[in-house]
Amino acid sequence: MTKSKRTRPRKSTAPTMLHVAEAARVSVATVSAVVNGTAVVSPALTARIEAAIKDIGYKRNAIARSLKLGKTRTIGLTVADITNPFFTDVVSVIQEVLHRAGYAVMLCCNDEDIETQDDQIQLLLDRMVDGLIIAPAGDDANLKRILEGTNVPVVLIDRICDGVDTDAVVLDNQRAVFDATTYMLHLGHRRIGYISGSLDTSTGRDRLAGYHEALDSAGIAFDDELVRLGNFREADAYKAAMQLLTQPDRPTAIFSANNLMVIGVMKAIRDIGLSCPEDISVACFDDFPWADVFRPQLTTVAQPVRAIGEQAAQLVLDRLAGKTENGPRRLVLQGRLMVRNSCRPHASLVQGAREHGAL
Amino acid sequence: MTKSKRTRPRKSTAPTMLHVAEAARVSVATVSAVVNGTAVVSPALTARIEAAIKDIGYKRNAIARSLKLGKTRTIGLTVADITNPFFTDVVSVIQEVLHRAGYAVMLCCNDEDIETQDDQIQLLLDRMVDGLIIAPAGDDANLKRILEGTNVPVVLIDRICDGVDTDAVVLDNQRAVFDATTYMLHLGHRRIGYISGSLDTSTGRDRLAGYHEALDSAGIAFDDELVRLGNFREADAYKAAMQLLTQPDRPTAIFSANNLMVIGVMKAIRDIGLSCPEDISVACFDDFPWADVFRPQLTTVAQPVRAIGEQAAQLVLDRLAGKTENGPRRLVLQGRLMVRNSCRPHASLVQGAREHGAL
DNA sequence: AAAGCTAATCTAAACGTTTCGAACGAGTCA
DNA sequence: TGACTCGTTCGAAACGTTTAGATTAGCTTT
Structure with a gap:
């Protein structure tokens, strides 16, 4: 075997960077550079690579990328009850703001059950969400423990939780x-x-x-x-x-x-x-x-509701952007009769x- | 360097299987076997490994696992408007059923906009969701194209879409x-x-x-x-x-x-x-x-709504379990005046x- | 005692990216 | 003509798992 770049027989799985690289006769590093725009690549190669991408129908695998980067561009969101119009409205706004910022939202409802909630938060963390927005189901000693094991930004909405010292946006x-x-x-x-x-x-x-x-x-x-x-x-x-x-x-x-x-x-x-x-x-x-x-x-x-959702989303985004290094921020909004x-x-x-x- | 098992200085990142393996003085393969119960491991080692896991606070990294297995245990769900009580109810049920089956739900709302919808579905596919439940925003030629590039099971709810020949549950x-x-x-x-x-x-x-x-x-x-x-x-x-x-x-x-x-x-x-x-x-x-x-x-x-949600969730689960290999199933439910x-x-x-x- | 099992464990190669540092060719300067 | 730069491109090592296949040790057989 002379070079390790043997042409594999194009399996039935989705095309990868390697396939693109072979088709464009370049290395995967160069393909990556073009796909992400992280390094300057000559016009000639750029064109070849882009053509190959289009040709093969290549789509970047977000999971592999997440594994490498350690970030998923996903925010976990848990609320007690998605059926409640209040949560619904807030979720909708959060969804909208985060999507605009390029984040996906992973939603969980726990039906006001604390154990379910803990399971779900653990699940979200296992999936390496970059941030967490939680409308906590209730006072929950475990929540504190679960959360302090990680260092993803957490924002509490609607309700706060004893001992959980994170950003929060709540009503007065x-x-x-x-x-x-x-x-x-x-x-x-x-x-x-x-x-x-x-x-x-x-x-x-x-x-x-x-x-x-x-x-x-x-x-x-x-x-x-x-x-x-x-x-x-x-x-x-x-x-x-x-x-x-x-x-x-x-x-x-x-x-x-x-x-x-x-x-x-x-x-x-x-x-x-x-x-x-x-x-x-x-x-x-x-x-x-x-x-x-x-x-x-x-x-x-x-x-x-709109303000609550926007602020909550913004709070996580700010943390993710490293804008706020200071202690937890508590936003208190006013209701209107x-x-x-x-x-x-x-x-x-x-x-x-x-x-x-x-x- | 005699053996490749040099003890690394325990970085500040989350503990991995390697850390557990070192602590329990076994190979990662054995740890994996214990964690997943995929192979029989002697009681002695099992105990050592479990102790190490508890001790270190190891949590399996779902992203790495997904990459290796090619499945994410996540279902993508897109609806036009999460603010609409009808969708809300259905989403809630789907969420519940899928969670019980061990799947997470990634939710997107597109505000009845077809382009947003297409973006979101592509995003979900890039993240390698195992299945897709879609309440399509409207007739959408692209949808067909996007979907036929993949082979994840798709279930349409509420509305069907010309040319998209997948499972569906709709109302009469x-x-x-x-x-x-x-x-x-x-x-x-x-x-x-x-x-x-x-x-x-x-x-x-x-x-x-x-x-x-x-x-x-x-x-x-x-x-x-x-x-x-x-x-x-x-x-x-x-x-x-x-x-x-x-x-x-x-x-x-x-x-x-x-x-x-x-x-x-x-x-x-x-x-x-x-x-x-x-x-x-x-x-x-x-x-x-x-x-x-x-x-x-x-x-x-x-x-x-409950039936719609349950059936939709069941339809994807069945496909994922490989239970139904036959052509698309259309479930038509009746409304009640x-x-x-x-x-x-x-x-x-x-x-x-x-x-x-x-x- | 050699050969053959079985059961438990391990080694190492994936999965599809990103990215650091090396390599390479072509200019430029002394 | 070397010795330097630059600007591009590439090789290869991660990221944290899973898993097929190799290895080992401990038993039976004959």
Whole structure:
């Protein structure tokens, strides 16, 4: 065997750089240089190589490339529930921004299950994703351990997680619920039911804190019976609302800590024979695209989904570009109360207004 | 240098099989055998190796593995719009099934743009996905070309694509719209507006065909003015509905060919000062989780999203397992008309009924 | 005791890239 | 005419696996 460049019989697999090199009568190094534009190659060879590439139909193998470079140009993304319009919107934006930057997105949903989440994150890391955007399912001691074993940039969205000190973009949940609750208080409601998300999540806790804060500020005593756990799911929220509505001194208003749960709440209200907003006022966290066209037109706290997605994506991209070497960045965005008409003034207020001749 | 097994100074990168091998004083082949369980290894060595793995914190590098094996255990998934609840539901199910089977999912959205779609599919193929599930954005000559260059199993969902002869799971769109339209005809409506999806998609065409068929069967002359293009998006549908509603002899009912568009339709109805179902009846393709709790409670054609997702995932899995060697399989599922109360009998019917003393 | 098994382990060649340093030819300068 | 540069091109060693085939040691057989 004189030279090692024996012509192989063109297997049935996809063409490789070697095939191109042979066809263009150059070395693979030169082909690589042309494909990636990493070195200057004479016009003559460039032309020959490009012709060969087109001719053979060569496509660079991204896996081999990833192995060599140690980067995959892929970002892992895990959210609790891809069915939730909030996550959907955010995922969509992240997807868009990252794709524009030349990154692919590997998506996982864990159905709010922490173990699934850990598995999936490990899976993503095994696949050498270059970065990770996580909407954590809940407080998770393992997450910390898993993450500190690696050095890929991580961005938490929506929820933060104890001990996981990474970049994050979250909402000022407490403030948002404070505003919403205060709005209901201004309408004269004194018994405001609260359907809470899981308290194992920062969002669950912060939102509930906003409710408490609003009550405190208004000098209203807090009633245990008015807060029920809905775990961010429709079914649980339905049960929770049912309990709220069947108690003797039932609330005159209900706040739901997310979008999925408000549907359960509305179903409970309907099933119990009440109607919103006539008999009971309702507001919730998370906006819907159809909120101002179907009735009752829900008063909601709209999250800036586009901003959340863009910032989260930008945070990873910045880390990847090595732009930010400093400590973790926490971005806190503000929600916006969208007042529509699922909340009505409480009877006492209406009464008062009438007496003052204002109605 | 006596033996080639020199101990390297444990670089800062992730531990590899070589590190494990050195720590356990065995060859990498043996480590591989233990990690994958592909060959029998003596209990003594197995124990040493497992200890070393735990000790060092070794994780198998999936990229290197993929390169060697030529499979990535990843399925590419592209849909037009992850924001659309229909796609969301299907994606969620596919995700779940594939994950259970040990596959990761790489998700792309193309925003109904064919070029983006082609880029993304090429990207997925470059990354050596083992299979592809595609909800094609529209008729796409390139798609055929791109796909026939590879031999990964492909499953089309929701829409099919001329010339792309692969497995597919779709709905009997024509039948579903036929049923819905017929239902409206039975209510006495004679001028039924139709907001169509893009006619570059099979769904757009088939659904419109269902509308035509229903009219034909009922012996009703087809009026061009009643069909408007909404391209499956809210904004376009809004404009389309506006045109429909402002024409002299406006329709007494409107059917929207998907979920996003019906929101535009409802907005148009509201903005023009009409109300549904009092002034005009509305029905649409695709169901909503909240459809029976917000008003008007929309009459819809529900797609069996879970079945679609499961079958699509199963189709790829079967191909990957080599179970089905025969030609392309086409699964056609049936939609289900969910009658709620966004459609009312036409005035003429009510009139007739009253005369017969039935009201 | 030689030959033949079997079972466990290892060696080394892939997989398809990237990239460093060497090699080579052609100019340029003293 | 050497000794230098430059500008191109190439050889070969990685990257971290898998796996076919070689090797070894320990048993049976006869």
